[in-house]
Amino acid sequence: QVQLVESGGGLVQAGGSLRLSCAASGRTFSSLAMGWFRQAPGKGREFVAAITSWTGSSTDYADSVKGRFTISRDNAKNTMYLQMNSLKPEDTAVYYCAAKISLFEVTLVSGYNYWGQGTQVTVSS
Numbered sequence: 192q193v194q195l196v197e198s199g200g201g202l203v204q205a206g207g208s209l210r211l212s213c214a215a216s217g218r219t220f221s222s223l224a225m226g227w228f229r230q231a232p233g234k235g236r237e238f239v240a241a242i243t244s245w246t247g248s249s250t251d252y253a254d255s256v257k258g259r260f261t262i263s264r265d266n267a268k269n270t271m272y273l274q275m276n277s278l279k280p281e282d283t284a285v286y287y288c289a290a291k292i293s294l295f296e297v298t299l300v301s302g303y304n305y306w307g308q309g310t311q312v313t314v315s316s
Contacts (some may be wrong), residue, residue: 192217192218193215193216193217193218193223193286193290193304193305193309194215194217194271194305195213195214195215195275195289195306196213196214196288196307196308197211197212197213197286197287197288197307197308197309197310198211198212198213198214198310199211199310200213200286200310200311200312201311201312201313202299202313202314202315203278203313203314203315204286204314204316205278205279205312205314205315205316206277206278207278207314208274208275208276208277208278209275209278210272210273210274210275211227211272211273211286211310211312212270212271212272212290213225213227213270213271213272213273214269214309215237215270215271216249216269216272216282217292218290220236220264220266220269221266222292223279223290223291223292224241224242224243224290224291224292224293224294224297225241225242225243225262225264225271225288225289225290225291226239226240226241226242226288226289226290226291226297226298226303227239227240227241227252227262227271227286227288227289228286228287228289228300229282229284229285229286229287229312230284230285230287231281231283231285233274234284236287236300237253237300238253238276238298238299238300239252239260239273239286240252240253240254240256240260240262240273241297241298242262242271243294248284248288250262250270251294251297251298253298255277255281256275256282259275259276259278260273260274260276261273261274261276262274266312269309271288273286275312277288278312278314279314280314280316281314282312282314283312283313283314284308284311284312285309285310285311285312286310286311286312287305287307287308287309288307289291289303289304289305289306289307290303290304290305290311291303291304291305292304295305
């Protein structure tokens with residue numbers, strides 16, 4: 192079992208920045224592929240970013256966030272991060288941290304084994 196706890200959400204103006212954190216416990220963190228997903232009101236959960244390698248050198252991003260968001264991990268702290276810059280109102284959503292045992296298909300919601308409870312990000316115009 193893996194427990195995931197997100198933090199760092201909040202209200203920010205358009206153009207601003209936030210950093211989300213995801214603290215993991217219960218399984219060897221470094222062996223897991225990790226991802227961020229988001230869900231806006233009335234919409235399905237969508238992929239934001241993923242990081243798969245021990246070193247954090249293998250990452251993947253949704254086109255909508257490329258160049259603005261950066262995913263990273265600190266295996267010593269069992270924590271994953273999402274640095275979000277140049278935020279837009281359309282980034283408003285509940286952001287979820289997720290972990291999966293397999294290192295493949297990291298963009299698919301269905302492939303993840305564990306989920307956090309979510310943290311709200313609201314970007315005002």
